[in-house]
Amino acid sequence: MIEIDLITGILGSGKTTFIKKYVGYMLSKGMKVAIIENDHGAVNVDMMLLKDMIGENCHIETIAGGCDAECHQRRFKTKLISLAMQGFNRIVMEPSGIFDVDEFFDTLNESPVDRWYKIGSIITIVDAMLEDKLTRQLEFLLGSQVANTGKIIFSKAQLADKDNYNNTLEHINRALGEIKCVRKVRLENVLIKDWNELTDADMESIMNCGYDLYSYEKDWQDDKEGSSTFYIMHVRMELDKLKEIIPGLFTEKACGDIFRIKGFMKVENGWIEVNATRQKTTIEKIDEGQEVFIVIGEKLNQEGLDNVFKTNNLNDEYISIESVIQ
Numbered sequence: 001m002i003e004i005d006l007i008t009g010i011l012g013s014g015k016t017t018f019i020k021k022y023v024g025y026m027l028s029k030g031m032k033v034a035i036i037e038n039d040h041g042a043v044n045v046d047m048m049l050l051k052d053m054i055g056e057n058c059h060i061e062t063i064a065g066g067c068d069a070e071c072h073q074r075r076f077k078t079k080l081i082s083l084a085m086q087g088f089n090r091i092v093m094e095p096s097g098i099f100d101v102d103e104f105f106d107t108l109n110e111s112p113v114d115r116w117y118k119i120g121s122i123i124t125i126v127d128a129m130l131e132d133k134l135t136r137q138l139e140f141l142l143g144s145q146v147a148n149t150g151k152i153i154f155s156k157a158q159l160a161d162k163d164n165y166n167n168t169l170e171h172i173n174r175a176l177g178e179i180k181c182v183r184k185v186r187l188e189n190v191l192i193k194d195w196n197e198l199t200d201a202d203m204e205s206i207m208n209c210g211y212d213l214y215s216y217e218k219d220w221q222d223d224k225e226g227s228s229t230f231y232i233m234h235v236r237m238e239l240d241k242l243k244e245i246i247p248g249l250f251t252e253k254a255c256g257d258i259f260r261i262k263g264f265m266k267v268e269n270g271w272i273e274v275n276a277t278r279q280k281t282t283i284e285k286i287d288e289g290q291e292v293f294i295v296i297g298e299k300l301n302q303e304g305l306d307n308v309f310k311t312n313n314l315n316d317e318y319i320s321i322e323s324v325i326q
Helices: 015-028 045-053 069-083 101-108 136-148 162-178 200-207 239-249 302-312
Strands: 002-008 033-039 058-064 090-095 117-127 151-155 227-233 257-267 270-277 281-286 292-298 319-324
Touching: 002 015, 002 101, 015 033, 015 045, 015 090, 015 117, 015 151, 015 200, 033 045, 033 069, 045 058, 058 069, 069 101, 101 117, 101 136, 117 136, 117 162, 117 200, 136 162, 151 162, 151 200, 227 302, 239 257, 239 270, 239 281, 239 302, 302 319
Parallel strands: 002 090, 002 117, 033 058, 033 090, 117 151
Antiparallel strands: 227 292, 227 319, 257 270, 257 292, 270 281
C-alpha cells in the first residue's frame, strides 16, 4: 500500500519549507513522490515555491478550494484515486493552514481509497517563536493538529533560545487544554534542530513517526467571522520601498490584524519571493514567480491594504480581491 503523510501547521509555520527538505530526502533515496497541495486560495503560492522539485520522480498535484467541506473532501478522494495507479512510493500532503485533520482520516478510511493507501506519518510544524496569543480559530487548529501528530518539529529553531522553546511548548499544551485534549507534550518529544543540519537518521525517524489519535472537543466552526485572505495582484515597486512597507503592515491598524504575507514581485533582474510574519520578513531571489501577494489575517480591511499597496505601486493593473476563509 502507498503511505501518505500529512504535514500540518498553522499559517506561516513553515510547512512548505519543510516539505522541500523532506521530499528532497526521499528523492535522494530513489523514491517516487507525489505532493498534494491542498490550498483554499485562488492563487496557490506554495505550489510556486515547490515548482523546482517537479521532475521524473516528483509530481505536484493541487486540490482547488473555494467550496464547502463535503465538496472539498470529494475532490481530495478523486485526486487520491487518480494517483493510485501511477507508481508512487509515497504521497506527501500539504494542506492549507485552516485544514480540518478529520477530513484526512475520513477520506483515507473510505472505499476504494482504503484499498490503496495507508496513513504514514502526521508531522506538525510549529514556529519555535510562536506568538503568545492567536485567534480562537488558530488556537483550535494548533491544538487539533498536535492532538493527532506523530512528530512535532520546531521551525526556525536556530533563531530561537530555550525560553522561546519553553514558551512555545507551554502554548501548545494550553491549546490542547482549551479543546479538552488530555495529551501533554514535553520538550524531549519535539525535534529542535536547524533544518540544514538534519541527518539521514533524523529524516528516517520523521518518515516513520506514525501518528496518534487523541480525542478533543470540536467547537470552532461557528467562530470564523472576520478571517479572510486578500490577493494583491500586479504589484511593482522599488525593492527598498517593499522592504519598508511589508514589516509595517503588521502594525498598521487600518489594514486589520495580519498574520502572514507571502508572494512574489518582478524586479529588474528576475523575481523575488517574500515571506513575512510579525516576527520576521525574508526576501529572496528566485528564478520564476507570479505577480501576487497574499495577505492572511483577521478582519482585514481592503481600503487600508489598497492605501498601502496601490499608493506605492508602479503598475496600473493593480487588483485586490478578498477570499473569505471557508
